[in-house]
Amino acid sequence: MWKLKIAEDGDFLTTTNGHIGRQHWEFDPNAGTAEERQAVERVREEFKLNRFRVKQSADLLMRMQLTKENPTGTIPSAVKLKESEEITEEAVKTTLTRSISFYSSIQAHDGHWPAESAGPLFFMPPLNEDGGWGLHIEGHSTMFGSALSYICLRLLGEGPEGGEDKAVSRGRKWILSHGGLVGIPSWGKFWVSVLGLYEWSGCNPFPPEFWLVPPSSPVHPGKMLCYCRLVYMPMSYLYGKRFVGPITALIQTLRGELYNESYHKINWNAARNTVAKEDLYYPHPLVQDLTWGFLHHFAEPLLTRWPFSKVREKALRVAMEHVHYEDENSRYLCIGCVEKVLCLMACWVENPNSEAYQRHLTRLPDYYWVAEDGLKMQTFGCQTWDAVFAIQAIMSSNLSNEYGSTLRKAHDFLKASQVRENPSGDFKAMYRHISKGAWTFSAQDHGWQVSDCTAEGLKCALLFSQMPVELVGEPMGKEQLFDAVNVILSLQSNNGGFPAWEQQRAFQWLELRNHAFILLPNVTPNVPMCLKRYGCWGICYTYGTWFAVEGLVSCGRSYTNSPALRKACQFLLSKQLPCGGWGESYLSSQNKVNFMFQVYTNLEGGRPNLVQTAWALLSLIDAGQRSSSSNIFRLLRDLLAILFLLSSGDSGFDWNTTISPAALPPPPSLLCFSVATSGSNSSFGEETISSELKSLSCSTTSELWITFGCSVLFPILEMGWDRRRGELEKRGRCRKTRATLGSPPAARIPPLEIPNRRDFGERLGIQDHRLNPLSPSFAQIQSTFPLSPIEIPDHRLNPLSPSYR
Numbered sequence: 001m002w003k004l005k006i007a008e009d010g011d012f013l014t015t016t017n018g019h020i021g022r023q024h025w026e027f028d029p030n031a032g033t034a035e036e037r038q039a040v041e042r043v044r045e046e047f048k049l050n051r052f053r054v055k056q057s058a059d060l061l062m063r064m065q066l067t068k069e070n071p072t073g074t075i076p077s078a079v080k081l082k083e084s085e086e087i088t089e090e091a092v093k094t095t096l097t098r099s100i101s102f103y104s105s106i107q108a109h110d111g112h113w114p115a116e117s118a119g120p121l122f123f124m125p126p127l128n129e130d131g132g133w134g135l136h137i138e139g140h141s142t143m144f145g146s147a148l149s150y151i152c153l154r155l156l157g158e159g160p161e162g163g164e165d166k167a168v169s170r171g172r173k174w175i176l177s178h179g180g181l182v183g184i185p186s187w188g189k190f191w192v193s194v195l196g197l198y199e200w201s202g203c204n205p206f207p208p209e210f211w212l213v214p215p216s217s218p219v220h221p222g223k224m225l226c227y228c229r230l231v232y233m234p235m236s237y238l239y240g241k242r243f244v245g246p247i248t249a250l251i252q253t254l255r256g257e258l259y260n261e262s263y264h265k266i267n268w269n270a271a272r273n274t275v276a277k278e279d280l281y282y283p284h285p286l287v288q289d290l291t292w293g294f295l296h297h298f299a300e301p302l303l304t305r306w307p308f309s310k311v312r313e314k315a316l317r318v319a320m321e322h323v324h325y326e327d328e329n330s331r332y333l334c335i336g337c338v339e340k341v342l343c344l345m346a347c348w349v350e351n352p353n354s355e356a357y358q359r360h361l362t363r364l365p366d367y368y369w370v371a372e373d374g375l376k377m378q379t380f381g382c383q384t385w386d387a388v389f390a391i392q393a394i395m396s397s398n399l400s401n402e403y404g405s406t407l408r409k410a411h412d413f414l415k416a417s418q419v420r421e422n423p424s425g426d427f428k429a430m431y432r433h434i435s436k437g438a439w440t441f442s443a444q445d446h447g448w449q450v451s452d453c454t455a456e457g458l459k460c461a462l463l464f465s466q467m468p469v470e471l472v473g474e475p476m477g478k479e480q481l482f483d484a485v486n487v488i489l490s491l492q493s494n495n496g497g498f499p500a501w502e503q504q505r506a507f508q509w510l511e512l513r514n515h516a517f518i519l520l521p522n523v524t525p526n527v528p529m530c531l532k533r534y535g536c537w538g539i540c541y542t543y544g545t546w547f548a549v550e551g552l553v554s555c556g557r558s559y560t561n562s563p564a565l566r567k568a569c570q571f572l573l574s575k576q577l578p579c580g581g582w583g584e585s586y587l588s589s590q591n592k593v594n595f596m597f598q599v600y601t602n603l604e605g606g607r608p609n610l611v612q613t614a615w616a617l618l619s620l621i622d623a624g625q626r627s628s629s630s631n632i633f634r635l636l637r638d639l640l641a642i643l644f645l646l647s648s649g650d651s652g653f654d655w656n657t658t659i660s661p662a663a664l665p666p667p668p669s670l671l672c673f674s675v676a677t678s679g680s681n682s683s684f685g686e687e688t689i690s691s692e693l694k695s696l697s698c699s700t701t702s703e704l705w706i707t708f709g710c711s712v713l714f715p716i717l718e719m720g721w722d723r724r725r726g727e728l729e730k731r732g733r734c735r736k737t738r739a740t741l742g743s744p745p746a747a748r749i750p751p752l753e754i755p756n757r758r759d760f761g762e763r764l765g766i767q768d769h770r771l772n773p774l775s776p777s778f779a780q781i782q783s784t785f786p787l788s789p790i791e792i793p794d795h796r797l798n799p800l801s802p803s804y805r
Helices: 034-049 060-069 089-105 143-155 164-177 186-195 208-212 226-241 249-257 286-303 309-329 337-350 355-367 383-396 404-417 451-465 478-490 508-512 527-534 540-554 563-574 610-623 630-648 686-697 702-710 713-719 722-730 757-763
Strands: 002-006 023-027 368-371 374-377 657-661 671-677 739-741
Touching (some): 002 060, 023 368, 034 060, 060 089, 060 368, 089 383, 089 404, 143 164, 143 249, 208 226, 208 309, 226 309, 226 337, 309 337, 309 355, 337 355, 383 404, 383 451, 540 610
Antiparallel strands (some): 368 374, 671 739
16 A cells, blocks of 8 residues: 655655655555555546546545544534525534544644645646547647657556557557657657657757856846746756667667657658647747757757867756756755656766765655555645645634644644755855745745745744744744745845746746747736736636735725726626636636637636635625625525535535625624525536536645635625625515624633734734824825725724724
């Protein structure tokens, strides 16, 4: 059986924090009972049978192991709701308790929540029904995915007709029917050239001499986005060496299997710019092809001959200096899995007996992940990113006292995960940024600062600092908090935006001429430009709008005084589905007009998605949108119903209910809502809900989002819909009953009372003068930020409201 190992050391490993946050799998042939092994085989078989319908695993092997290691006692029975049945305070508390109890049971002993970092979803794409493999688990078959997957299967021992239902043969048929291996795109051409299945003369150049051009040059690698720079770095070394692995009998056989003509008759010069139409993201501009042609026909022949070959030798040494620097400063994890294997290969080519190569090998398990769908390659982990949202979700539940041990472990992990030092030596000469005080996406050993991870980590550290020491442990020191602020501010670019990893270094005109080119420059447009033209991270529109709205609101903007927020709300409401939810497809990042402007695309069949619905709703709430549209109320009803169903596991939930928000009483009375019967039918049919929930349950971080989704309940109620409720009561649309989760008994330690996000800084001693009626500048800005009981949704922050005192 495979076993998940947490925070364990090993030979040739180095660490800065005792391996806190490390997670890797090991196979133990003697592990597990007969019943446990049968359970593992059963979930594997179930996944296999449903693999074309549900393509992402649910991390069931990890859950089975951790729930056994972390007994949480008896979890309360599910709350089963029927028509006309009221939601009581006890029902709400029971549902939250069930959710957080389960989530606590899958927390690792070092405080983080293990999970596959499957966000990219393209490191191990599954076999499609047409016989090919895609770029990611939802994607159509591509030459890149199909060729590399086919080659891997053959190298692992599968025969030409091997695999279930002759999967290998079907894969080869797909490759040949789409033009053969010559159609693989640039990164694929690189890999198959290293293997000896393709000629280096069929690749556009990756010249290492770029490392020798003046740093002020717009094409210097230091100007690239760090991910592109660190991919290009070992690639340029291997290209400059023209390294090719041993030409074995299997390689010779594969040369005959993957092309539609004899290998020795292929026109490699023409193959340089040949790309299968399924893989063509953006056609090469003429200037790019001319540049490649010049480098290929003139620069490369010159640089491989004496005396210019001396320049090539120097460039190779410089490239490897950068490889070794990145290896050492990331404890041989590297910035991601693609860079990891490239740097490993470069170290082996340089010296197969080197210590660097040995250290690389021992870090490979950090990138493996095992689930019911098999052994996969993941990115570098999402330990910190998952933990900070889990922490905030638990704190939002008003049950912090009951889960103090869970929060204490998470707090310890958070403190141990902050990066304490900058990269070694003259890091600016190696094109690195400061990292002291940052949080990475994964663990401290990774070392790469990330602006949003640091911001969320700092937010959690501040929240913990306001909680009792006996509950969550000692807070972080002030100097560590200052360091975190320093990193965030240092990353701000001249245009006002905050890039993820590094400041803007390149000119924006470079990216305008470069849409799918590997040498992607490090350009960070401002937020509107990100959403308008370059939003390709995540499900770009809904995800990007949510963060942009939250940022603007944090700066004091509101629906009443910000045209940008009003347009954001109009955009989101225009994308709301008839059922009340939102469901954006990954195709929003792929579908373009004139190869530049993305087109918002719904999920197939107009299906809603819980997470995106929560993102959209949080955006509307934060922006102060106060729509009386029935769609909003239908959305609230269905969203809350889904949350109860997910956390209770009750497939018999009665959907003929209407949820009407009530007024939010002062904290810590955080939950106030009503459930009332309605004569109208639910907008979600039973089949739609069943299909959606099956999809949601397969998310690798579904536990996180279920728990985090519960925290969506609280901001929903901050919208000040007392007036709307009164109107509905008058019309007989909802019952005058509600359940309120009131203030905790005096014996309990009250949670942090923060009535509104905008009040967060003030409670920590950071005055927001626009919201502080005692500030001398308060009266001066009333014209800019008009204050009236109607315009400010949260009456507790409105000095003109009767309830302000």
